[in-house]
Amino acid sequence: MSGQSTPLRETLNHSVQGVNKRRNQDWCSVEGAGTAEDPLILVVADGHGSAVHARSEIGARYAVDLFAVQAREFASLVRTEGPEGTPSLSWLMNYARNELPRRLIAGWQEEVLRHWSRHPAESMSTGGTEPRDDQKLLLYGATLIGAVMTPHLFVAWQLGDGELTVVEEDGKVSLPLAPAEADLGDETESLCSRHAWRLVRMHWAPIVTQDRAPRMIALSTDGLSKSFASDEGFTQFMTGLDQRLSEDGLESVRAALPEWLGKAARYSGDDTTLVAARRPTDAATDDSSTEHNITELCGTEPGVTDHGTIGRTSTTAHG
Structure with missing residues (x-):
């Protein structure tokens, strides 16, 4: 509703550095309330972190910043009133499927190549050979998941690993952007992949x-999902997270965040980041069974326990 003061969504985000990692390669951002004037935008990026991708934390940050720009532009198209009214859903879908990924990838490539030109490798000052552009892009490789929600449309995009989790009103949990086939080993699609825009998966859901x-x-x-022994454990955690937000409230979950996310990062050994948005609920209730369930999910057995992560509604978080 135009001008409404109550947000359609409460948001949370946080990131924890993986065990024995030199730096956190993840980056995330949350903004907006889900209204027409203030669309909800969520995004996480995960730098690959290996020696081949030595600048991937920079690539992840650029990815988050650039997605936010493209998402705001897309949301403005959703509510644009021109001579012929708002764009049709079919036009918006085509833009979301093709134009936004093209712009995002092109913008990311421009930014990282510009960063390279400002900060070339030390070997360049000693007569080293200038790498090709594709070799430069490889240094900044990262994955990305982003979403936009307005009162009438929910759209999400994914390139590479990680999870988009959707909990419906009836409690059903789905991962609509999960790939048809799991990646092998540490291989994943990336912003630095050839023709990366063609690899972007999209979830389209009018409201x-x-x-x-x-x-x-x-x-x-993927630092969160890798801390589970099975896909079912990850799904059960998301169900428990939704329930705890409903029953205990936002601030209680935020207070528990460091422990949950820290356990996930210890079990997976990877940087672990989650951003979430949920419809506000009535005042929290004191339900001891909820605390019991979360305690079970955050147990002590590596690879078997379930973990969670949530943070503040700040614009950007980097652990």
Whole structure:
């Protein structure tokens, strides 16, 4: 509703550095309330972190910043009133599927090549051979998941690993952007991949009424999912997170965040980041069974426990 003061979504985000990692390669951002004038934008990026991708934390940050720009532009198109009214859903879908990924990847490549030109490798000052552009891009490689939500439309994009989790109003949990086939080993599609824009997966979900919109959406890097022994454990955690937000409230979950996310990072050994948005609920209730369930999910057995992560509604977080 235009001008409404109550947000359609409460948001959370946080990031934790992986065990024995030199720096956190993840980056994330959350902004907006989900209204037409203030669209909800969520994004996480995960720098690859290996020696081949020595500047990937920079690539991840550029990815987050550039996605936010493209997402704001897309959201403005959703509510544009021109001579012929707002764009049709089919036009918007085509833009989301093709134009936004093209612009995002092109912008990312321009930014990282510009960064290289300002900060070339030390070997260049000693007569080293100038690398090709594709070799430069490889240094900044990262994955990305981003989402935009307005009162009438929810769209998400993914390139590479990590998870988009959607909890529907009836409690059903889905991962709509999960790849048809799991990546082998540490291999994953990336912003530095050849023709990367063609590899972007998209989730398109018009919202008819708010009571039929997703109750919670969460974007997480693979450091969270890798801390589970099975996909079912990850799904059970997301169900528990949704329930705890409903029953205990936002601030209680925020307070528990460091422990949950820290355990995930210890078990997976990887940087672990999650951003989430949920429809606000009534005052939290004191339900001891909820605390018991979360305690079970955050147990002590590596590879078996479930973990969570949530942070503040700041614009950008980098652990």
